[in-house]
Amino acid sequence: MPVLRLQIWAVSAVPCRVIRAMIRFENVTKVYDHTARPALDDVSLEIDRGEFAFLVGASGSGKSTFLRLVLKEDRASSGAVYVAGQNVAKISSWRVPRLRRGIGVVFQDFRLLPQKSVFANVAFAMQVIGKSRSVIRDTVPEVLKTVGLEGKENRLPHELSGGEQQRVAIARAVVNRPGILLADEPTGNLDPTTSMGIMGVLDKINQNGTTVVMATHDDDIVNEMRKRVVELRNGIVIRDEAKALYTSMIPVVGQSRRLRDASGRDESQPHALGERNPGAGEEQR
């Protein structure tokens, strides 16, 4: 498999750029209904390997559509979406699972399996992609420790608090070591204190080299974290700011992170550059 992946990287248009950008949108427009305005309108942006980015905006601004396009749940109406250098439109349907193995996803409603224990919920993500029992036995407790759930392996989801359930969901999302973690309002159902705990977990995962993209409404969290903020309104990026707050007094378009040209970056940002990429789980094991 590593050989195969190398080939894909080799055929990508501009390898040096590809390796740096984990997610890259090139003039992406997504139209669900031709009579209404597009859900995403000519969006171009790049999220680097190891970056932590917030996606903010009102409901219907296009945050979820953005995440769906990264997962290839939907096709872009026009423009191109690159994930780890691959144009997702060019990934054949039988290879889509491989793309998704490189991306962890967390939702507002946790989406745990109610009749399975914490351990089994996390192990499920490894079972379905055919990991061996011994690998699962070794990895799951380790990941549960990372999210702060050691000792609760045998609990059922309904025996846990909301924050703990979300930690299980995060553990499940990262147990296969994806290069990207997408979080769709992960703190939407949680109180502020619990939310901060969850943010701590996400931050830790980001420190370990995983690119994190989090769609949120939670201004406290965004203001606290001081990470990159991409603000969408009606499908258009109206602000893209590093170390930003939830709201900016002066919305600035294109100040920092428009598409860069191949020559390189237009600003520097602190990065924990991990050597991770989608689908890298097997090699790291």
Added chain:
Amino acid sequence: MRLAFVLGEIGSGLRRNVSMVVSVILVTFVSLTFVGAAGMLQLQINQMKGYWYDKVQVAIFLCSDGSTAAGCATGPVTPEQQDNLQTLLESPAVAQYVNDFQYESNEEAYKHFKDQFSNSPIVDSVTPDQLPSSFRINMKDPEKYQIISETFSSQPGVETVIDQRQLLERLFSAMNAASLVAVSIAGVMIVCAILLIATTIRLSAFSRRRETGIMRLVGASKIVIQLPFILEGVIAAVIGAALASGTLWAVAHFFLGEYLSKQYPDTAFISPGQTLILAPALLILGGSLAGISSLLTLRRYLKV
């Protein structure tokens, strides 16, 4: 690991909607029993045709030890009489109606008899000398049977002339009609089975949409997601097919073997073992019907 996982998923799926699975089993069982019954009737027809049916139309039986017919007053047929009959068959007057004829000796008759009645107790009580030797005639035009009959009935050494077709044809056409009815009922039942399997799989996919949603997200392959559902339908249908095969065997064993063959000892019936030829066909038919209908349902209702 993946195999164990798939098997576990199948188990939980089957447990979760037991009632639907049972109905799939029963519907496939009934429909395949009808398919099998049609098959059995055809086997039975073949069995009754025996060695000669498809080869000749008319049989001239020669006198044997126990013959009581008028032409047999002089006892069993002599070589001389037999030669005369053969000459007559070859004479231009008769030969113009005859395509071909064959002589069947007592020993050959015994051999063919044993083959045909292998499932019947009668075979043990018959010896070669009880069976008449015969000329078997393949007619150019089977309708001209009367000419042969008139020519040979009164010849010395001839016990009787029989038009085999006339004896069996009516029975066979009844049996063919019966198998046609069975096939039509089976057709309707199979449509039922397909629709029921599709509904069951749909329910199953719906009740497990959480799991399959998560499986998609973490990158499970299409096969791992869909296989448990497909196998669920296939397993139910194969159980139904196995029950149908068992039923056919039981009918052959208890009804034909124990009852009818005692009522009609001079009729050749199929053995229970012969019905098992139908079993693999029923299993494959049931399994593939379920597999195809599950697959089509999943393509619509389970996004991967």
